[in-house]
Amino acid sequence: MLFREEIGESITLKFAEAANERRKKGLPIISLGLGEPEFRTPxxxxxxxxxxxxxxxxxxxxxxxxxxxxxxxxxxxxxxxxxxxxxxxxxxxxxxxxxxxxxxxxxxxxxxxxxxxxxxxxxxxxxxxxxxxxxxxxxxxxxxxxxxxxxxxxxxxxxxxxxxxxxxxxxxxxxxxxxxxxxxxxxxxxxxxxxxxxxxxxxxxxxxxxxxxxxxxxxxxxxxxxxxxxxxxxxxxxxxxxxxxxxxxxxxxxxxxxxxxxxxxxxxxxxxxxxxxAFDISQDYLVDYNGKLSARFKLYNDMIGRLDKVSGIAPQGGFFAFMNISKLGMDSNTFCARLIEATGVATTPGIAFGDHWDDHVRISLATDDKIVEEGLRLMEDFIKTL
Known part of the structure; x- marks a missing residue:
């Protein structure tokens, strides 16, 4: 089987190396990277x-x-x-x-x-x-x-x-x-x-x-x-x-x-x-979870509103926010690597999602409220130093 160059393991190498170095040192990582529900399988x-x-x-x-x-x-x-x-x-x-x-x-x-x-x-x-x-x-x-x-x-x-x-x-x-x-x-x-x-x-x-x-x-x-x-x-x-x-x-x-x-x-x-x-079980749990997501995205939107160096369009669905970092003058790999080195907060470089999106960073708000709050606080403090 022939594999084209476009089938790569990862183009977010700089960020991955920074995350690995932090793990080797035994330092904590606050993950705002994965898209996995925090609630339990019904x-x-x-x-x-x-x-x-x-x-x-x-x-x-x-x-x-x-x-x-x-x-x-x-x-x-x-x-x-x-x-x-x-x-x-x-x-x-x-x-x-x-x-x-x-x-x-x-x-x-x-x-x-x-x-x-x-x-x-x-x-x-x-x-x-x-x-x-x-x-x-x-x-x-x-x-x-x-x-x-x-x-x-x-x-x-x-x-x-x-x-x-x-x-x-x-x-x-x-x-x-x-x-x-x-x-x-x-x-x-x-x-x-x-x-x-x-x-x-x-x-x-x-x-x-x-x-x-x-x-x-x-x-x-x-x-x-x-x-x-x-x-x-x-x-x-x-x-x-x-x-x-x-x-x-x-x-x-x-x-x-x-x-x-x-x-x-x-x-x-x-x-x-x-x-x-079990196909027809009640999905009332989604009402609660979507409410939690809405509250977390409000925290994100509020953070964006307080910062003049980044911007973002309010998400409508899913787990993710896509933050625009074009005013910072750095690529998404560099931003994510520096963020995790300085704070332990892991996000995903926008370059992973398309060649023209190296000026964005994906932030997952799927995880626990306290982790989201702490991650966003550390991220805001970091951006203010740039």
């Missing part, structure tokens, strides 16, 4: 999964996934997202990342072009190139003024070779949410110019204040040109369980079936069965 899911193990119902399943779980996912998409899917449009994978990879493997062909909207999740571009060495990734940045889609620029980048555009809302790393109006325009463009849309919606349940998530897949009568990627890691605190899914147009089913058969056979069956049994 007990009914744990109980249901244990019950499945006790019945020994953990044999092979269909490569596409346990039928009962696929049916419940399809019903969820129809009732909550307005996506008119059936179980035949669903494949269950080991996480949303694998669901995305499966779609790239069956979609992308030599010579295709894939448009990625930056800043973007660090695995999107590598996964495209892993799927097809001989393809082209074209990036289009959202506006640095308000994180809106640059629809005219997207249109200008579309060619007859464009296979798909990848969008992510709520967004990692920037925390923005694409409006129904923007997504409707993008969908109309996809129909006019004939390309697919891959919509990563893994953060859909983590929505701040009065913002509303909108699924672009709801704009078509049945899955035809929109592929929806989602899962349970963020909404159910199941990051390590690895359970995600793709909702896809029926034309991809045969190749997805073959690909899953010859790679993974099937996703872990007892986790699938457990999730199916």
């Amino acid at each position: 007990q009914p899911i744990i109980d249901a999964t244990v019950a499945v193990l006790q019945t020994k119902n953990s044999n092979y399943s269909s490569p596409m996934g346990v039928q009962s779980l696929r049916e419940k996912i399809a019903a969820k998409l129809k009732n909550e997202n307005g996506i008119n899917a059936t179980a035949d449009n669903i494949i269950v994978c080991a996480g949303a990342k694998q669901a995305f990879q499966h779609m790239m493997m069956v979609m992308v062909e030599p010579g295709d072009e894939i448009i990625v909207i930056n800043p973007s999740f660090v695995s999107f571009v590598p996964q495209v190139y892993i799927a097809e060495y001989d393809c082209k990734v074209v990036t289009v940045d959202v506006s640095k003024v308000d994180f809106s889609l640059q629809l005219d620029e997207i249109r200008a980048k579309v060619t007859p070779k464009t296979k798909a555009i990848i969008v992510n809302s709520p967004n990692n790393p920037a925390g923005y949410m694409l409006s129904q109006e923007q997504l409707t325009e993008l969908f109309a463009m996809s129909e006019e110019l004939d390309f697919y849309i891959v919509s990563d919606e893994i953060y859909e349940k983590l929505v701040l204040d009065d913002n509303k998530h909108f699924s672009i897949g709801s704009l078509e009568e049945k899955p035809t040109r929109v592929i929806t990627i989602n899962g349970f890691s963020k909404s159910h605190a199941m990051t390590g369980w690895r359970l995600g899914y793709a909702c896809f147009p029926s034309e991809f089913k045969h190749n997805l079936l073959k690909y899953q058969q010859h790679t993974n056979t099937n996703t872990c069956t007892f986790i699938q069965e457990g999730m199916a049994k």
Whole structure:
């Protein structure tokens, strides 16, 4: 297998070295870097999964996934997202990342072009190139003024070779949410110019204040040109369980079936069965957690308001804030390295999310209130010294 240069381990080396040095010295690190829920996996899911193990119902399943779980996912998409899917449009994978990879493997062909909207999740571009060495990734940045889609620029980048555009809302790393109006325009463009849309919606349940998530897949009568990627890691605190899914147009089913058969056979069956049994549990815990996130983002917004050397656009959903450090005159790797050296606060350099985002830093507010408060306080004091 040939690996393109774009498939790198990390381009945040300077920051990583600073973090490692601090660990070697036994000094504490306040992590505002990872996007992992602080709440516990809901007990009914744990109980249901244990019950499945006790019945020994953990044999092979269909490569596409346990039928009962696929049916419940399809019903969820129809009732909550307005996506008119059936179980035949669903494949269950080991996480949303694998669901995305499966779609790239069956979609992308030599010579295709894939448009990625930056800043973007660090695995999107590598996964495209892993799927097809001989393809082209074209990036289009959202506006640095308000994180809106640059629809005219997207249109200008579309060619007859464009296979798909990848969008992510709520967004990692920037925390923005694409409006129904923007997504409707993008969908109309996809129909006019004939390309697919891959919509990563893994953060859909983590929505701040009065913002509303909108699924672009709801704009078509049945899955035809929109592929929806989602899962349970963020909404159910199941990051390590690895359970995600793709909702896809029926034309991809045969190749997805073959690909899953010859790679993974099937996703872990007892986790699938457990999730199916506990699928309809109350998610009231998200009300409390989203309230906590809103309070933490207020602390972040207040900090930004007190500082004239950095700026930021208020996040609408997800875990992350994307702080603009362009006035500091340093790249994101340098900022993050100096920050962790001086304070022990770990953040993520913006360069990891796109070539034009080296003037931003990602801050995760997913963790405990006290850690967030202390991390932001130390960060503010550090920025004042620059």
